[in-house]
Amino acid sequence: MATEGATVHAIDLTVNGVAHSTTVPARRLLVHFIRETLGLRGTHIGCDTGNCGACSVICDGQLIKSCMMLAVQADGCEIETIESLGEGPDGLDPIQEAFKEHHGLQCGYCTPGIVLNAKTLLAENPHPSEAEIRRALKGNICRCTGYVNIIRSIEAAAGAQGA
Amino acid sequence: MLLAATEYVRPASLEEALTALRANTGARVLAGGQTLINVLKHRAASVDLLVDVSRLAELRFIDVAADGSAVIGAATTYAELERSAELRGAQPLIGEVAAGTVDRQVRVRGTIGGNACFADPSSNYPPLLVALEASMEIAGESGTRSVPASEFFLGLYRTAVGPGELLRAITLPALDGAGVGYRSLQIAADSWALARAVAWVRTAAGSPRTIEAVRVVLGCVAGAPVRAGATEELLAGGPASEQAVSAAAALAGEGLQPPSDVHASSSYRREMTAVMAKRALLDAIGGAS
Numbered sequence: 001m002a003t004e005g006a007t008v009h010a011i012d013l014t015v016n017g018v019a020h021s022t023t024v025p026a027r028r029l030l031v032h033f034i035r036e037t038l039g040l041r042g043t044h045i046g047c048d049t050g051n052c053g054a055c056s057v058i059c060d061g062q063l064i065k066s067c068m069m070l071a072v073q074a075d076g077c078e079i080e081t082i083e084s085l086g087e088g089p090d091g092l093d094p095i096q097e098a099f100k101e102h103h104g105l106q107c108g109y110c111t112p113g114i115v116l117n118a119k120t121l122l123a124e125n126p127h128p129s130e131a132e133i134r135r136a137l138k139g140n141i142c143r144c145t146g147y148v149n150i151i152r153s154i155e156a157a158a159g160a161q162g163a
Numbered sequence: 164m165l166l167a168a169t170e171y172v173r174p175a176s177l178e179e180a181l182t183a184l185r186a187n188t189g190a191r192v193l194a195g196g197q198t199l200i201n202v203l204k205h206r207a208a209s210v211d212l213l214v215d216v217s218r219l220a221e222l223r224f225i226d227v228a229a230d231g232s233a234v235i236g237a238a239t240t241y242a243e244l245e246r247s248a249e250l251r252g253a254q255p256l257i258g259e260v261a262a263g264t265v266d267r268q269v270r271v272r273g274t275i276g277g278n279a280c281f282a283d284p285s286s287n288y289p290p291l292l293v294a295l296e297a298s299m300e301i302a303g304e305s306g307t308r309s310v311p312a313s314e315f316f317l318g319l320y321r322t323a324v325g326p327g328e329l330l331r332a333i334t335l336p337a338l339d340g341a342g343v344g345y346r347s348l349q350i351a352a353d354s355w356a357l358a359r360a361v362a363w364v365r366t367a368a369g370s371p372r373t374i375e376a377v378r379v380v381l382g383c384v385a386g387a388p389v390r391a392g393a394t395e396e397l398l399a400g401g402p403a404s405e406q407a408v409s410a411a412a413a414l415a416g417e418g419l420q421p422p423s424d425v426h427a428s429s430s431y432r433r434e435m436t437a438v439m440a441k442r443a444l445l446d447a448i449g450g451a452s
Contacts, residue, residue: 007170026171026213027203029164048164049201053268062242062271068200069272072171073193073215117267138353139266 011075015040016084024071031055033071034081042082042112046141053140056113057081063120065139082112085119095119095157104153106144114140118154127158164204173215177222177302177331180214185304185327187212192329194222194238195272197265198281214329222276222331227253231337234300237276237330244275254295254335256343260287263353276330279315282322282387284422285355289316290382291345293390294361297335303328318386341365341376344446346439350426357427358435359383360391360415364403364447372403372448379412379444381436384421391415391440403448412441 008023015038024033034043034057043066046054050068057066058080085093092100095118105111114137121128121136128136133154134147142150171193174180184190189211193199196217202208216222222238227249235244235257244250244261251258257275264270264278264287278288279299292299292312299315300307301324312333315323324330342364347356359382366372377398379391397411416433423429 009171026169027166029166029200048204050197050269053266056268059271063268064271065268068197068268070171070196070200070213072173073196073217075173120267135352136267138351139268 009072009075011072013074013077013079015079016081026070026072028071029067030057030069030071030074030079031066033074034066034079037071040081040083044109044112046109051141052110053113053117054110056116056140058116058120061120061123063117063139080116082116085115093119094160095122095154098157098160099150099153102149102153102156104145104150110140110142110144114142114150118157121154122158122161126161128154130155166200166203167206167209169203169210170212171215172212173218177216177219180216180219180329181302181304181327183212183214184329188326190214192216192280194274194277195240195269197269197273198277198283216329217272217274225250228337231339233257233335235275235333235335237279237332238274239276241270241273241275245270254338256291256295256345257335260291260345263287265353275333279333280322280324280330282316282318282320284319284386285359285383287347287356290359290361290380290388291343292333293388294343294363294378294380295335296363296378297333299323299330300332300334301325301328302331307331309334313388313390316387321386339365340452342447342450342452344443344448344450346443346446347382348435348439356383358421358432358439360436360439360443362440362443362447364444364451366403366448366451369402372451374398374401374403374407374448377444377447379415379440381415381419381440384416384419384432384436389419393417394440394444398444403451405445408441408444408448412437412444415440 044054046052055067191210193213193215222236224236226234231253241261241264297312298309310323344362348358361380363378365376367375379394381389393414394411416436421432
């Protein structure tokens with residue numbers, strides 16, 4: 001039986017544009033690496049079973065759940081978390097601006113994952129229909145809003161991107 | 164959650180992966196991890212070594228031949244299957260099923276081989292692979308052996324992949340004019356199924372057309388996919404009419420003892436299996452040329 005600390009693995013990855021070279025034990029989840037090792041607490045842990053999507057981050061341009069991936073598997077990858085959005089302490093990304101404007105959040109716990117979901121969705125499909133937005137949100141659970149304002153926010157963000 | 168301690172290796176080749184699997188009886192193949200990571204969190208299985216095959220080019224490819232047959236690497240993700248225009252033309256259901264699997268995040272990481280090797284009764288691909296008469300290419304110490312999908316799924320979480328082996332690829336024969344239908348009763352869009360039927364139908368010209376060959380495979384009703392033999396027998400050689408399909412599909416659930424749980428009783432699953440079989444057959448007949 002392997003024991004903690006018996007082996008660590010060297011990983012090189014980029015998080016929000018910053019290169020990190022470090023070592024991790026095999027069993028360390030990417031979400032724990034992001035939150036605890038890097039101190040980026042905007043990535044949340046909700047269910048910890050891959051259902052709620054609160055831990056969603058962008059890995060090499062694609063949305064993933066960071067509680068369903070080992071940190072060692074992110075070796076060589078480019079990770080973007082919610083902290084990568086916006087410029088400066090008060091500057092919001094247009095998607096965040098739309099969520100603020102259209103009340104796309106209440107408690108805010110699911111919001112980082114949902115905003116990153118919207119970012120990757122709009123990158124793939126700049127003008128999604130309401131049905132496409134709803135389907136895209138399948139992996140992100142919100143227990144406050146009933147989703148209506150989230151969908152309005154994403155539609156507004158798509159509109160703000162222009163044609 | 165803290166996973167149980169384990170070791171990890173990312174082999175650079177299929178050969179290295181097989182060597183690692185042979186060297187450690189507690190080794191498990193890690194592909195997308197969208198099931199295995201949860202298994203590790205819940206400590207439902209003890210794994211001494213994770214052999215990460217997710218980046219192996221030898222396991223991550225889609226080759227579609229001119230005749231419409233295809234070979235898919237086991238570590239190909241749902242997102243890659245969904246995006247493949249070639250696959251959409253030759254084997255449309257493979258990408259459609261991928262596109263309806265769980266959610267966007269899981270589709271980026273999860274793999275067709277992982278889905279097959281997990282072999283959960285509600286897994287999306289096993290009944291489809293049996294209906295398509297896919298060959299499962301299992302790599303081991305003495306090379307690769309081909310196992311028909313119908314002999315690959317042995318029961319709940321059990322497949323023909325033995326110790327020191329791994330699923331390398333899945334080979335799909337050309338549809339060659341056959342139609343395929345895939346119907347699931349789901350709790351919500353893209354969620355797991357309560358009942359599932361897949362139909363593969365080859366028709367011959369006539370008015371109405373006749374059914375030259377037919378395969379109906381059921382999911383969610385037993386540990387492994389089940390052929391609906393009585394349904395197939397009644398249809399083979401007969402007319403490809405809605406009336407014939409209705410009569411034959413009604414037999415699909417006969418003799419089955421599907422599980423009961425919080426989502427559906429056994430008898431409800433059995434009845435819905437017949438409904439899914441009818442719809443899948445009509446879709447398959449509609450798609451056959």
